[in-house]
Amino acid sequence: MKSWRTTLQIRTNEETLTSQTVTIKNGIFQGDSFSALWFCIALNPLSSILKRSKKKKKGYTIKTTNVQVNFDHLFYVDDLKLFASNKEDLNHNLQLRKTFSDDINMTFGLDKCKTCCIIKGKVQEEEGYALDEGENIESLEEEENYKYLGLYQNPLILQKDRKEEIKTKFKKRTEDILKTQLNGKNTATAINTFAIPVLSYSFGVIHWKKGGRGVIDIKNLHNKQIENLRTFFSQKAHESPMHHIITLVDRSPLHLKDTDLTPKIETDEEKISRWRNKAVHGVYRKQIDQDNIDPEGTHKWLTTPGIFAETEGFMVGIQDRIIKTRNYSKNVLKQPNITDQCRRCFQYGETIEHITSGCSALANNEYTQRHDNVCKQLHQALMKKYEITSEDQPWYTTQPQPVEENEQAKIYYNRSIITDRIRPHNRPDIVLTIKEKKITYLIDVAIPNTNNLEKKHAEKIEKYIPLAEEIKQMWHQNTVQVIPVIISSTGVIPRKLHESLKMLHMKKNMYIPMQKSVIINTCSIVRRFLNDI
Numbered sequence: 001m002k003s004w005r006t007t008l009q010i011r012t013n014e015e016t017l018t019s020q021t022v023t024i025k026n027g028i029f030q031g032d033s034f035s036a037l038w039f040c041i042a043l044n045p046l047s048s049i050l051k052r053s054k055k056k057k058k059g060y061t062i063k064t065t066n067v068q069v070n071f072d073h074l075f076y077v078d079d080l081k082l083f084a085s086n087k088e089d090l091n092h093n094l095q096l097r098k099t100f101s102d103d104i105n106m107t108f109g110l111d112k113c114k115t116c117c118i119i120k121g122k123v124q125e126e127e128g129y130a131l132d133e134g135e136n137i138e139s140l141e142e143e144e145n146y147k148y149l150g151l152y153q154n155p156l157i158l159q160k161d162r163k164e165e166i167k168t169k170f171k172k173r174t175e176d177i178l179k180t181q182l183n184g185k186n187t188a189t190a191i192n193t194f195a196i197p198v199l200s201y202s203f204g205v206i207h208w209k210k211g212g213r214g215v216i217d218i219k220n221l222h223n224k225q226i227e228n229l230r231t232f233f234s235q236k237a238h239e240s241p242m243h244h245i246i247t248l249v250d251r252s253p254l255h256l257k258d259t260d261l262t263p264k265i266e267t268d269e270e271k272i273s274r275w276r277n278k279a280v281h282g283v284y285r286k287q288i289d290q291d292n293i294d295p296e297g298t299h300k301w302l303t304t305p306g307i308f309a310e311t312e313g314f315m316v317g318i319q320d321r322i323i324k325t326r327n328y329s330k331n332v333l334k335q336p337n338i339t340d341q342c343r344r345c346f347q348y349g350e351t352i353e354h355i356t357s358g359c360s361a362l363a364n365n366e367y368t369q370r371h372d373n374v375c376k377q378l379h380q381a382l383m384k385k386y387e388i389t390s391e392d393q394p395w396y397t398t399q400p401q402p403v404e405e406n407e408q409a410k411i412y413y414n415r416s417i418i419t420d421r422i423r424p425h426n427r428p429d430i431v432l433t434i435k436e437k438k439i440t441y442l443i444d445v446a447i448p449n450t451n452n453l454e455k456k457h458a459e460k461i462e463k464y465i466p467l468a469e470e471i472k473q474m475w476h477q478n479t480v481q482v483i484p485v486i487i488s489s490t491g492v493i494p495r496k497l498h499e500s501l502k503m504l505h506m507k508k509n510m511y512i513p514m515q516k517s518v519i520i521n522t523c524s525i526v527r528r529f530l531n532d533i
Helices: 033-053 087-105 159-178 182-202 216-237 241-250 268-276 282-286 309-319 326-331 352-357 362-387 450-474 495-503 510-531
Strands: 009-011 015-019 060-064 068-071 071-074 079-082 117-119 122-123 146-148 151-153 403-405 409-413 430-434 439-446 477-487
Touching: 009 068, 015 182, 033 060, 033 071, 033 087, 060 241, 068 241, 079 087, 159 182, 182 216, 182 309, 216 241, 241 409, 268 282, 309 510, 326 352, 362 409, 362 439, 362 510, 439 450, 477 495, 495 510
Parallel strands: 439 477
Antiparallel strands: 009 015, 060 068, 071 079, 117 122, 146 151, 403 409, 409 430, 430 439
């Protein structure tokens, strides 16, 4: 250990601060797995010394009709539990422990130790246990707990109390995480690493009812833990008498005596299949399973910052169709005396799809604003790419001008194109002309519902082909291409969107801010709609 050294570093956006060299003089070198191994190697001889002792009598006995096993200690890393049939044997084992700890120059934390005397299943009141070196180990009271391997224990395992303590701690940690500004992905990661272990550590020790955990992944985690522990005891029973007899007398949640028990573990494929087969909630899953949809891009907004957790949850509710529209109230909740007619346009059924992209009463304001926000982002990106502007302002603080140009390119924004022959559709959202190459792109944005993505893409191309032909002749262009830029109202990304951005020579991840803008606007539209009682 004399050669152990380390440094501490703090990284900021500007620099990395490094401490002076820190010498590790004793204890465990935290973060170094080899150090923990050496620690176990140093303590392991104590177990052998206790096993070889000839003066000791039997410690604790587990027996069945045909099998009997005695053991006098349990040892895991630095947690030692001694068993003795009387005080004399206990004193002998404690002296062995003292001699060993003196030899390796290690102090045991006696302040964390307790003794407990049980005769015929009843805890006996004692004053504690005095060691020869003058130290004292206090006695465990009948309802007092002590920790062994991180779990509170006492002679009577109070399942109800332990469960309440675990649930309270789990709830507290989860609430603390949800109060942060983490995005959806990082919130789930934090819950899985900080809150879930509070529950999982008790699996196999505490009896949990099948329906009491709520979250399906926790149920799966419980069953995996049970299966792993059952497998461990089954394998060890062939080589260890103690493990063998435990499998014969076990009354724990592991049910080791039931050799035919197989905990149900649901695979990811089974979960997805069950989700897909749901009549209402499964519609979204079926939609993103289509070949024309990019599932990774569709869920990209969940793994990048910029959207509040409340908005994420609300959008997931929209995708799963659990928003309380009139149609949902009437046909799913089965509420009486409710019409499913839209409260705004009074023409169609008030489904979530109708609200997000199908209500004529929302078309001229809410839908237009959502559409224009995507256009502004795309316009700003094109302005920067072709160096028409060098300003780095947020897109939502700028208003695009009808015409912008320099030596490289010209950009029309929401401007009618005058042609020799009248064309009914002559106002694409953006017209980009690359001057030197004589290439023009007619860019039109659409935010339809997911089931209309393919149809809308074909409509845009068909709509602007006559204008493209006219511009090619009038402006003497080599090529005029129609580029639909289409994102679903719920953020679903079609594969053709990547093709469109690639044709415009835009960055691969350009779609992400546009996707987030659509999601935020859709959530706002639905909230305002539902508040319009």
